Amino acid sequence: MSPKAMIGIIIAGVLLLVASQGLYVVNEKERAIKLQFGEVVGDDIQPGLHWKTPFVQNVKKFDARVLTLDTNPSRYLTSGKKYVIVDSFAKWRIKDVKAYYRATSGNRFEASNLLSNLLNKGLRDEFASRTLHEVVSGERDELMTKMTQLLNENTQEELGVEVLDVRVKAIDLPDDLSNSVYNRMSAEREREAREQRSQGKELAEGIQADADRQKTVIEAEAYRDAERIRGEGDAEAARIYASAYSKDPEFYSFTRSLKAYQETFKENDVILLQPDSDFFRYLKDSKGQ
Missing domain, CATH: 3.30.479.30 (Band 7 domain)
Known part of the structure; x- marks a missing residue:
């Protein structure tokens, strides 16, 4: 190898060494600062490829993310x-x-x-x-x-x-304060529960009283209507009986006597009466004479 080629290789090596020591890259996730003998000479270095003086300056990089x-x-x-x-x-x-x-x-x-x-x-x-x-x-x-x-x-x-x-x-909360707060909250909830139960009881009593009143009114009105209907029925029955009796009084008297016999002898097989009693007049004579 010739001396010129050797010198060229040496120069190229020196340039490569200088470039490797002088070039540096700052990416988007980093913030960088340039120092020269411990003094800050560059603090606003943007992302990209940059140059520093080899062996004199150095660069420190920091995480720029949150x-x-x-x-x-x-x-x-x-x-x-x-x-x-x-x-x-x-x-x-x-x-x-x-x-x-x-x-x-x-x-x-x-x-x-x-x-x-x-x-x-x-x-x-x-x-x-x-x-x-x-x-x-x-x-x-x-x-x-x-x-x-x-x-x-x-x-x-x-x-x-x-x-x-x-x-x-x-x-x-610390344990001692937690217990105190818990006890106070428990007492407050108990007070609210008692108040709610008291209000509920008062409301229930009002509802019960109103229901009892309505029950009394409904029963009274039902009894009134029943008595009115019963009275009307009795009056209608009496009218029918009277009408029937007026049409054939003798037949009506005869059927009433037969019913009386049926009711009497259904429960009693011995009865003491005067032979000439009106009770037996239809047994003696079909015409009741």
Whole structure:
């Protein structure tokens, strides 16, 4: 191999080494910062292929995606001097790479610790200004919105981090307070149950009284109608009997006597009467004379 070819190969190798040390790529999921002897010389590096001075400058890359900070359940004191155990999480991402690097040296674990401290401090202040009812149900959404806004302002200034959302996964009571709340809720439910039973009993008595009144009225009206119908029937029967009797008084008297004989001797086989009694006049004479 000739000396010129050897020199060309050496130059090409040096150029390749320089290119490999100077060229770098930043993808869409990353944020990057360029350092020169430990000083920041570039902090707004866009995704794509870039150049740095070999052996003089170096590049640090960080995750630019939305990250989740899942904190451990913590104990907070409300304005009513009641402790609650809160389990929360936050969604965040790097906003200012330069500020993020200066605050955390690019250490994600350190960033999570600092963000967790700010989150705990903010939650402690917010819970301390609200009652137990407000943090559990009444103003929970308002609390989360305000907490996200305040934490975002602090983290962007101190850490170069943007907080997108803060959420509370669960709010629990300590065991001693849980028992107290349970007993109070049980007593309240018992009071409401007694009130409902009392109202139900009062309503039932009213319904029963109204039913008894209606029953009395219906029975009285039915008795009145029955007596009226019975009276009309008796009157009609009497009219029919009178009409029949007036047509043939002798035959009517004869049939009445036969019926009297039938009823009398059905239960008695011995009867004591005067032989000339009117009871036997149709037995003596078919004409009753």
